[in-house]
Amino acid sequence: MLDFFAIFTKGGIVLWCFQNTTQNFTSSVNALIKNVILQERGLNTFSDNRLSLQYKLDNEFDLVFIVAYDKILKLSYVDKFLNDIHLEFRDKYKNELARAEYFQDYNFCEGFNSTLKKAEKWSKQQEQLPKQMKTFEQSSKSKKTVSSMIERKGDEKNAKIQKKKEVNFAPEEAQLLPDSPKQKLQNGQLDEETLAANRLKFAQKMNKKKQDPKKSPKSPTVEKERVGKKPRIWELGGTNKDLGSLERTTDKPEDMRSHFTPDTEIVGQMKGVIKDLEVESSDEEEYFEEEKETNKSSHKGGMFSIFKGLVGSKSLTASDMKPALEKMKDHLIAKNVASDIASKLCDSVATKLEGKVLGTFDSIASTVKNTLNDSLVQILSPKRRVDILRDCLEAQRQKRPFVMTFCGVNGVGKSTNLAKICFWLIENNLRVLIAACDTFRAGAVEQLRTHMKHLNALHPPERHNGRTMVQLYEKGYGKDAAGIAMEAIKFARDSEFDVVLVDTAGRMQDNEPLMRSLTKLIKVNEPDLVLFVGEALVGNEAVDQLVKFNQALADYSSNSNPHIIDGIVLTKFDTIDDKVGAAISMTYITGQPIVFVGTGQTYTDLKALNVKAVVHSLMK
Structure with missing residues (x-):
């Protein structure tokens, strides 16, 4: 049973509303509009509190149809009901909608009740029918794109190799034994007597091979071993005299500067706000094959060929957009966008454009591409203000440390990018305490200790009135990470540190004990x-x-x-060229912004995400 149904314009004017309970649906409807419709996420069902909400857009008259019902109920007729009620309302009030007469009283009760009863009746009939197998059109094979079916170079060779690997036992046995007795075929197969004779001769042949093994010649390596191998001498291999200077099992802070020469040229480069990521701009390539074919044919077929692929003032349908969307989906997947996300993005574009009337000289391909471009810019744009430097200064005025916790899977570069962010903070005259809460990985504490020494060498205490800008808080290995983080935050508050950076152990997303440990650390310490x-x-x-x-x-x-999770740090961005789809996937899933982008191995290789540059790189 439906609890709520409403029809309103994209401008926010409610045309007709039905409510079955006294519950207030305002917050749920606003959440759907904010998180799904405005973000163009294309979700079929949205859950809020105890309600499930579904919607349908009418792009021709700029209408939104929303239905809400209890989450416990599994109503199979909601999609059909939305499609039918959309057609019923639009056909009945087409003239009024075309004249934008939104303020008159729509008497739509009869149409709503009849459509709802038909949908419920249809649902009961479907439940009584036996389940039928999928047709070919409904299967995944029918949805394959043309590009995946194109034969490429090397495919024929692979097919021939595969055919050679296929075994047909009866003919093969016959080929192995050319001197076998006359083979009698029965219905295209050998008889039992011939097969038995072939097997006997094959066994005798194999026994002869085992009895007379060929003597392998003496390998030349045996003679070399008798003479003795000479040790390889490396040019910069060093000698036993160098062992003392290479000893690293104990810390030697007194002679640290003799082994590390700080690059003072990078000091002062990261003051203020982090610079945006620069993506090499190039002339936009023609993306769709339809557009390429149109341009080629325009030179051959005369002036009338330029109108190929244009839509003459008609409303778009799903079938019109399908070729362009399939091509766009393949392009996004090739640019490293997750396949599910690429499908949802294309579905949201189809929902946004379906029923929209295009101009005479607007092509479907260019319209789809421009709409998807706008959607990607909107997805990557942060939904809230992310200004870490300002937040750190605000916490400094409140005389408390600003706490940041870093988490992620193994090997993504948490410690390295933590050091980059630390360098940016001390460049802006903020004292940083690094909490070594990775008590699991061997060498994790030593890695942070090395970064601390390098950062203090770049910003020595003499330049900051004798204050040490970076300090490491460690308790060794095998300890409770949440307890170490709590003690580090308390120590930072007492020692007047401005920022605490908490480094956690890398963990796979399926490791329940480690995920519980991370949850405990965040819950107990409440980082900013x-x-x-x-x-x-x-x-x-x-x-x-x-x-x-x-x-x-x-x-x-x-x-x-x-x-x-409050934000994302995207590492190794310099290794992917223009395959920047991971940024879309991550932001689409969480709705959280990408705060930092790692672009190299030095402390200055930290950038902010330039949304337009990333989308341009993704779409070219």
Whole structure:
């Protein structure tokens, strides 16, 4: 049973409304508009509190149809009902909608009740019918694109190799034994007597091979071993005299500067706000094959051929957009966007454009591309203000440390990018305490200690009135990470540090004990910012990592409002060229902004995300 149904314009004017209960649906409808419709996420069902909400857009008259019902109920007729009620309302009031007469009283009760009864009756009939097998058109094979069916070079060779590997036992046995007795064929197969004779001769032949093994010649390596191997001498290999200077098992802070020469040229380069990421701009390439074919034919077929692919003032349908959307989906997947995200993005574009009337000289391909470009810019644009430097200065005025926690899977570069962010903070005259809470990985504490020494060499205490700008808080290995973080924050408050950077152990998203430990650390210490560190190299894996990290932080926390991921640090961005799809996947899943982008191995290789540059790189 439906609890709520409403029809309103995209401008916010309610045309008709039905409410079955006294419950207030305002907050749920606003949440759907804010998180799904405005973000163009294309979700079929949206859950808020105890309600499930679904919607349908009419782009021709700029209408929105929303239905809400209890989450417990599984109503199979909602999609059909929305389609039918959309057609019923539009056909009945087409003239009024065309004249934009929104303020008159729509008497739509009869149409609503009849359509709802038909949908419920249809649902009961479907439940009584036996389940039928899928047709070919409904299967995944029918949805394959043309590009995946094109034969490429090397495919024929692979097919021939595969055919050679196929075994046909009866003919093969016959080929192995050319002197076999006359083979009698029965219905295209050998008889039992011939097969038995062939097998006997084959066994005798194999026994002869085992009895007379060929003697292998003496290998030349045996003679070399008798003479004796000479040790290889490396040019810069060093001698036993160098062992003392290479000893690193104990810290030697007194002679640290003799082994590390600080690059003072990078000092002062990261003052103020972090610079935006620069993507090499190039002339936009023609993307769709339809447009390329149109341009080629325009030179051959005369002046009338330029109108190929244009839509003459008619409303777009799903079938019109399907070729262009399939091409766009393949392009996004090739640029490292997760396949599920690429499908949802194309579906949202289809929902946004379906029923829209294009101009005479607007092509479908260019319209789809421009709409998707706008959607990508909107997805990557931050939904809230992210100004870490300002937040740190505000916490400094309140005389408390600003706490940032870094989490992520193994090997993505948490410690390295933590050091980059630390360098940016001390460049802006903020004292930083690094909490070594990775008590699991061997060498994690030593890595942070090395970064601390290098950063203090770049910003020595003499330049800051004798204050040490970076300090490491460590308790060794095998200890409780949440307890170390708590002690570090208390020490930072007492010692007047401005920022605390908490480094956590890398963990896979499926490791429940470690995910519980991370949830405990965040719940106990309540950091100001939880940053997820992810690689720009991954595609579908990024979606799985983010979803499970967020889900674990929500599930394992007993709070009604758990602290989940606040932002993303995208590392190894310099290794992917223009395959920047991971940024889209990560932001689409969480709705959280990409705060930092790692572009190299030095302390200055830290950038802010330039949304337009990334989208341009993705779409070219």
